[in-house]
Amino acid sequence: MIEFRDVTKQFPGGPEVLRGITLAVPEGELVVLIGPSGSGKSTLMRLVNRLIEPTSGSVWVDGRDVASADVVALRRNIGYVIQSVGLFPHLTVAQNVELVPSISGVPAAQRRRRAEELLALMDLDPASYAERYPRQLSGGQQQRVGIARALAADPDYLLMDEPFSALDPITREGLQRQFVRLKKELGKTILFVTHDVEEAVRLGDSICLLGDGVIQQFGPPDELLRRPANDFVASFMGESRELLRLGLRTAADHMTAPDPTAVGEVRAEWSADRALSAVLGAGGGPVQVLDHSGAVVGALRLSDFADDMAHKGSLSSPRPPA
Ligand SMILES: Nc1ncnc2c1ncn2[C@@H]1O[C@H](COP(=O)(O)OP(=O)(O)OP(=O)(O)O)[C@@H](O)[C@H]1O
Numbered sequence: 363m364i365e366f367r368d369v370t371k372q373f374p375g376g377p378e379v380l381r382g383i384t385l386a387v388p389e390g391e392l393v394v395l396i397g398p399s400g401s402g403k404s405t406l407m408r409l410v411n412r413l414i415e416p417t418s419g420s421v422w423v424d425g426r427d428v429a430s431a432d433v434v435a436l437r438r439n440i441g442y443v444i445q446s447v448g449l450f451p452h453l454t455v456a457q458n459v460e461l462v463p464s465i466s467g468v469p470a471a472q473r474r475r476r477a478e479e480l481l482a483l484m485d486l487d488p489a490s491y492a493e494r495y496p497r498q499l500s501g502g503q504q505q506r507v508g509i510a511r512a513l514a515a516d517p518d519y520l521l522m523d524e525p526f527s528a529l530d531p532i533t534r535e536g537l538q539r540q541f542v543r544l545k546k547e548l549g550k551t552i553l554f555v556t557h558d559v560e561e562a563v564r565l566g567d568s569i570c571l572l573g574d575g576v577i578q579q580f581g582p583p584d585e586l587l588r589r590p591a592n593d594f595v596a597s598f599m600g601e602s603r604e605l606l607r608l609g610l611r612t613a614a615d616h617m618t619a620p621d622p623t624a625v626g627e628v629r630a631e632w633s634a635d636r637a638l639s640a641v642l643g644a645g646g647g648p649v650q651v652l653d654h655s656g657a658v659v660g661a662l663r664l665s666d667f668a669d670d671m672a673h674k675g676s677l678s679s680p681r682p683p684a
Pocket residue numbers: 373374376379397398399400401402403404405406557
C-alpha cells in the first residue's frame with residue numbers, strides 16, 4: 363500500500379502546491395491522479411520515490427515511512443514510467459529492459475530470459491524487437507519497452523506519469539486496453555497520473571481528483587461520474603459524464619429478454635456506449651444481443667439505456683463506437 367499522511371508541499375518562494383493530502387492506494391489497485399494542469403499530480407507522485415521531499419507530513423510504502431528508507435532499495439521496488447520514455451538510444455531494446463537487473467547483478471542468462479518474457483507480455487516479439495534500437499520503434503512500441511523496463515526488476519509498485527499521453531489516439535486506446543488486461547495479471551499497486559478523464563475512467567479502480575491543492579473527490583470512477591462531490595468535480599469530469607459511465611458497463615448490463623422482432627446484433631460483452639451506438643444505428647432497436655457462441659441472449663432498445671442517463675438529452679449525442 364502507498365499512503366500519503368497529511369502531506370503538504372511548497373517549493374521555495376512558491377505557493378503551497380499540496381495542502382494536507384491524505385490518501386491510500388490499496389494493495390493491488392490502480393489509483394488515478396487527475397486534475398488541471400499545475401494541480402500537483404506529478405509532485406504528489408514524485409514524493410513516493412523521493413524525487414522530491416514533502417514540506418510536512420509523510421509518505422508510507424509497504425508500511426514504512428519513505429523518509430527513513432534506503433533510496434536505492436526503495437526505487438528498486440517502485441517502477442517508474444514517464445511520458446517521454448527515456449530509453450537509452452545507444453542500447454538495444456533488450457539492453458534497455460535489462461539495465462536495472464544488470465546493475466543489481468542478476469546473471470546475464472536470467473535477465474535476458476526475463477527481458478524476453480516482458481517484451482512478449484507487451485506484445486513485442488523478442489525475435490524481432492530485442493536487438494533493435496529505440497529509434498527503430500514507433501512511439502507506442504517505445505512506450506511498451508518503457509513499461510517492460512519498469513517491470514524488469516519485478517517491483518511491487520508502479521508509478522506512471524502520463525505514460526500514454528504523447529501517443530496518437532488509436533495507439534493510445536490500444537495500449538490502454540492492453541494495460542487493463544496486464545494490470546489484472548500483474549497484481550501491482552499502481553499510481554497513475556493523467557489529465558484525460560476518459561483514460562482515468564477506463565483504467566482506475568479509483569480516481570483522486572486534485573484541485574486547489576486538495577483532494578476534491580476520491581472514489582471509484584462511477585461515483586465521481588454519478589455523484590460529483592461539488593461543482594469543481596462536476597465540471598472537471600465534463601458534460602459527457604453519462605456517456606463516460608456507459609463505457610464502464612456492457613451491453614449485457616442493459617439488455618432485456620430476447621425479442622423476436624429484433625434486427626441487427628451486438629455482443630453481450632461490448633461496452634454499453636458501443637452498444638448504444640449500434641442501437642442508434644439501428645433506429646433505436648430492438649437489436650439482438652449475442653453471447654460468445656453466437657446464441658441470442660437478449661435484446662436492446664434505446665429505452666434500456668434511459669436509467670443510466672441523468673439527462674435524456676445525452677442520448678442524442680453518443681460517442682462513436684470504441
Ligand atoms: N521543482 C519545482 N520547483 C518549483 N516549482 C515546481 C517544481 N515542480 C513543480 N512545481 C510547481 O508545482 C505546481 C504543480 O506542478 P505539477 O507538475 O505537480 O502539476 P501537474 O498537476 O502534474 O501538472 P501538469 O498536468 O501540467 O503536468 C506547478 O505550479 C509547478 O510549477
